[in-house]
């Protein structure tokens with residue numbers, strides 16, 4: 001009898017071991033499915049109800065009241081203070097557009113140690129969370145554009161893609177897919193990890209302290225004027241300029257390069273956001289350092305990169321070849337391209353189509369490197 005009981009418990013043990021193996025296999029299969037799901041398979045579940053994160057919502061509301069008051073105080077402040085706030089907005093904006101976006105998120109060019117240091121400082125002044133999180137969200141935005149796995153899915157409307165996503169609980173797809181984004185390059189970058197580690201302290205010094213202190217000690221501005229103009233008004237207005245790229249530049253404009261995606265070309269946004277409004281081109285060819293087909297026109301950021309390249313401070317600038325752009329315009333554009341819109345598919349060299357890597361819809365395109373100059 002004892003032998004029989006022992007045999008039974010041995011069988012049970014084997015059974016539970018088998019169960020464990022089966023469970024493991026199922027889990028692995030689920031994880032693989034999760035990893036291999038394509039953006040179009042994720043889509044947008046319009047029945048999904050978002051939970052509001054009230055502390056964030058109330059925080060943004062208060063910040064907006066303070067910013068409105070800051071705009072009112074511009075009239076009472078020294079005109080240098082307004083000029084200073086504008087200068088801080090544009091210069092620190094480059095930390096976002098040139099630095100976090102084109103250099104770090106898309107590796108559209110490489111920067112010397114000095115440039116990377118300046119970028120981290122300017123990005124901290126802009127105060128749009130640490131660069132590590134910024135880049136993770138942005139790479140995820142490109143990989144899963146306008147699906148539930150995109151942190152600011154524009155299919156959920158203007159408000160959500162503009163600011164609503166920052167005051168809502170993340171969709172489960174954003175959380176699970178966020179873990180699959182490769183950030184190993186950032187993890188090996190001392191400056192990026194230092195900023196991540198000490199972000200709150202650095203924010204207080206660079207985003208609040210220095211912008212407020214300069215007008216006070218520079219031209220005897222009052223603390224109140226400096227606080228409201230150089231921090232609250234400047235900070236919130238700059239955030240809106242960035243957010244417009246996620247909202248308006250995904251909703252209102254033309255699609256000369258790819259009509260099958262949400263991002264659009266929007267000249268006004270390009271002027272406001274230092275050249276980042278040519279968003280249909282940018283999503284079609286994300287690794288192009290110009291983030292537009294036509295270089296420096298309405299793109300302060302591209303002009304700055306060109307100057308830095310001339311000085312040898314940035315190098316290995318990536319630029320998509322004209323024939324690759326043309327092929328995409330003819331194949332997928334909405335007909336609004338000023339040069340290639342009337343061209344029929346027959347006029348495109350078939351070799352272009354065969355050799356064009358953009359048709360596999362990957363974010364990393366094969367690009368001709370130019371400006372291969374100096375340093376590092």
Ligand SMILES: [Zn+2]
Pocket residue numbers: 141245246250263279283
């Ligand atoms: Zn976008």
Ligand SMILES: [Zn+2]
Pocket residue numbers: 101105106138142282286
């Ligand atoms: Zn981008």
